[in-house]
Amino acid sequence: MTVGSVTGVDRPVDIHLTVSSGEVVAIVGDNGAGTSTLVKILSGVHAPTSGTIRFGGDPVTLPTPQASLDRGIATVFQDLALCDNLDVVANLFLGQEKRKLNLDEIGMEVRSWELLRQLSAKIPSVRIPIASLSGGQRQTVAIARSLLGEPKLIILDEPTAALGVAQTAEVLNLVERLRDRGLGVILVSHNMEDVKAVADRVVVLRLGRNNGEFRVGEVTTEEIISAITGATDNAVSRRASGRAGAEEGAAS
Amino acid sequence: MTTAIPTDLQDERLRADTGLAGAARASLGRIRDGDLGLLPVIAGLIIIWTIFQILNPVFLSPRNLSDLLMQSAPVGVIALGIVFVLLVGEIDLSVGSISGLSAAIFAVQYVNNGLALPLAILLAVLTGAVIGWVYGQIYNRVGVPSFVISLAGLLGFLGLQLYVLGPDGTINIPFDSPLVLLGQLLYVPDWLAYALAAVTVAVFVVQRVAGARRRRAAGLSAPTIGVIVVQAAILAAVLVAAALYLYQASGVGWMFVFFVALVLVANYALTRTSWGRAFFAVGGNREAARRSGIRVRAIYTSAFIASATLAAVGGLLAAGRLSSAAQSSGAGDVNLNAIAAAVIGGTSLFGGRGSAFSALLGILVISSISSGLTLLNLDSSIRYMVTGAVVLIAVALDALARRSRSSHGRA
Numbered sequence: 001m002t003v004g005s006v007t008g009v010d011r012p013v014d015i016h017l018t019v020s021s022g023e024v025v026a027i028v029g030d031n032g033a034g035t036s037t038l039v040k041i042l043s044g045v046h047a048p049t050s051g052t053i054r055f056g057g058d059p060v061t062l063p064t065p066q067a068s069l070d071r072g073i074a075t076v077f078q079d080l081a082l083c084d085n086l087d088v089v090a091n092l093f094l095g096q097e098k099r100k101l102n103l104d105e106i107g108m109e110v111r112s113w114e115l116l117r118q119l120s121a122k123i124p125s126v127r128i129p130i131a132s133l134s135g136g137q138r139q140t141v142a143i144a145r146s147l148l149g150e151p152k153l154i155i156l157d158e159p160t161a162a163l164g165v166a167q168t169a170e171v172l173n174l175v176e177r178l179r180d181r182g183l184g185v186i187l188v189s190h191n192m193e194d195v196k197a198v199a200d201r202v203v204v205l206r207l208g209r210n211n212g213e214f215r216v217g218e219v220t221t222e223e224i225i226s227a228i229t230g231a232t233d234n235a236v237s238r239r240a241s242g243r244a245g246a247e248e249g250a251a252s
Numbered sequence: 253m254t255t256a257i258p259t260d261l262q263d264e265r266l267r268a269d270t271g272l273a274g275a276a277r278a279s280l281g282r283i284r285d286g287d288l289g290l291l292p293v294i295a296g297l298i299i300i301w302t303i304f305q306i307l308n309p310v311f312l313s314p315r316n317l318s319d320l321l322m323q324s325a326p327v328g329v330i331a332l333g334i335v336f337v338l339l340v341g342e343i344d345l346s347v348g349s350i351s352g353l354s355a356a357i358f359a360v361q362y363v364n365n366g367l368a369l370p371l372a373i374l375l376a377v378l379t380g381a382v383i384g385w386v387y388g389q390i391y392n393r394v395g396v397p398s399f400v401i402s403l404a405g406l407l408g409f410l411g412l413q414l415y416v417l418g419p420d421g422t423i424n425i426p427f428d429s430p431l432v433l434l435g436q437l438l439y440v441p442d443w444l445a446y447a448l449a450a451v452t453v454a455v456f457v458v459q460r461v462a463g464a465r466r467r468r469a470a471g472l473s474a475p476t477i478g479v480i481v482v483q484a485a486i487l488a489a490v491l492v493a494a495a496l497y498l499y500q501a502s503g504v505g506w507m508f509v510f511f512v513a514l515v516l517v518a519n520y521a522l523t524r525t526s527w528g529r530a531f532f533a534v535g536g537n538r539e540a541a542r543r544s545g546i547r548v549r550a551i552y553t554s555a556f557i558a559s560a561t562l563a564a565v566g567g568l569l570a571a572g573r574l575s576s577a578a579q580s581s582g583a584g585d586v587n588l589n590a591i592a593a594a595v596i597g598g599t600s601l602f603g604g605r606g607s608a609f610s611a612l613l614g615i616l617v618i619s620s621i622s623s624g625l626t627l628l629n630l631d632s633s634i635r636y637m638v639t640g641a642v643v644l645i646a647v648a649l650d651a652l653a654r655r656s657r658s659s660h661g662r663a
Binding site for chain 1: 259260410463466467470471472525526527529530532533535536537539541542543544545546605647657658
């Protein structure tokens with residue numbers, strides 16, 4: 001998928017982004033950098049005012065959340081949107097139950113176990129209410145639900161923000177499994193360790209614009225952070241790079 | 253792999269609660285964690301019956317219990333409607349007025365204007381449905397809390413009821429009209445009652461066995477035949493004992509059977525259809541329901557329609573029971589009794605938890621208290637105070653169980 005210079009509604013953004021299948025792209029940025037706007041545009045919550053989105057080579061428009069889902073773009077929002085009082089099966093199939101007038105509980109339960117097994121998820125039972133599950137397990141259920149529609153691209157908005165150490169590792173494993181299944185993953189995160197641990201590429205946004213793109217193997221946390229905070233884009237750094245350029249020019 | 257572990261029991265952290273002992277152990281664990289289900293209301297019912305029986309031996313007589321069931325049906329139907337609005341986390345305080353208005357419309361059309369009985373009933377019930385639809389529109393489009401909408405409705409429709417009844421204030425419904433017969437005289441013959449009990453148990457067993465076989469075929473855990481047989485035996489024993497006892501007097505009235513049938517239909521709708529599932533979802537997390545593609549507004553509207561329609565039906569049954577529609581129809585404690593019945597039965601005021609059966613069991617508690625105090629020659633002043641205390645206990649239990657559930661990690 002390619003996003004070419006989309007311009008947001010609630011905040012001016014001008015972002016380029018490319019994601020291939022089987023690739024995890026992390027999007028990092030400080031508050032107000034435009035990450036949320038980008039997620040909203042891709043999930044169809046907000047329509048962009050200009051710019052192009054290409055999916056599988058074709059230009060697409062994503063006017064509604066449903067349109068986004070139909071294209072195969074699934075989004076797991078930070079608040080997960082699960083019903084605490086319903087069990088795992090009911091949550092997975094909420095709004096898309098099998099057999100509306102005589103719910104196919106058995107079919108749905110079997111499908112739930114299939115999904116969770118594919119993700120190697122550790123859920124003790126699918127017949128307990130979501131309230132009984134840990135934060136990591138809830139994240140797993142939310143991701144499993146987004147897989148029901150057989151998406152090609154999955155957007156995870158701060159999946160580890162509220163999790164402990166072990167649960168974070170669980171979710172990161174899950175992200176790797178999604179990649180191994182050939183899905184494109186967009187990972188929005190503030191956590192550099194998670195980003196370095198799981199992403200293939202890091203796209204840094206700052207003040208609504210691209211501010212650097214790195215391959216994870218070739219970049220240090222400090223470099224990413226300075227791109228986020230804008231330390232690479234100020235008078236001092238510009239002057240430093242200007243001098244370096246001048247010295248190179250002088251040397252040749 | 254003949255002894256394969258069922259798909260849903262492969263996690264090593266699960267206790268394998270299989271067989272009879274396992275089923276008993278699982279229920280005990282649920283209760284300890286605050287997932288009380290229908291247990292408090294059943295325990296409460298037993299306590300109340302024991303106390304009143306000690307105070308007055310007439311209380312548990314077949315005659316009195318038979319009357320008690322008949323007495324329960326009208327407000328029970330109203331309470332069933334309340335379950336729908338409570339499930340989505342809303343409230344309808346005007347069900348009493350709506351039931352009175354429905355009785356008034358029916359009496360005026362049927363008695364004064366000579367309209368055919370089915371048409372008069374249809375008109376009254378449709379009035380309820382339209383009121384519920386209007387509530388839904390106001391709630392969805394203007395955003396007025398249901399508490400306020402229905403408080404306004406409580407006054408407004410009481411006024412409309414008085415207006416419809418006109419200067420006389422009371423309209424008597426002829427004793428030979430089918431509605432009054434249903435409310436006062438029509439009892440299920442004893443052979444049919446036993447047949448109904450047998451059919452109920454048979455349907456229960458067939459459904460459970462078929463369900464268990466399908467689950468096993470799909471590689472899931474399923475209750476063993478032993479568990480099903482024990483459950484069926486308990487069900488059969490309760491039904492047959494109740495029938496044997498009640499048929500020493502007039503037995504079970506058709507009106508009560510109608511109420512139970514409504515409860516069973518509502519239970520199916522709430523637990524086995526996506527429409528019912530949406531009620532729990534909206535009550536549990538409205539935003540999650542909306543993002544799942546559930547039409548949240550339509551669910552709210554249908555909850556208000558269900559509540560007001562069932563209130564209208566309950567009003568008709570009450571009119572049949574009293575053989576009149578009066579200015580006092582649906583007034584007084586009808587509102588509170590209906591809401592109290594749903595809450596006592598275990599439907600949460602906080603939304604997202606409850607069952608259609610809570611209306612049935614809750615109204616039995618309310619009617620038992622009312623009947624017991626009447627037998628003791630205590631007037632309504634005491635009855636109001638005792639009912640008030642019971643409601644408070646029920647809501648406190650709801651709140652405490654909720655706290656226990658959250659500390660034990662159950663919804």
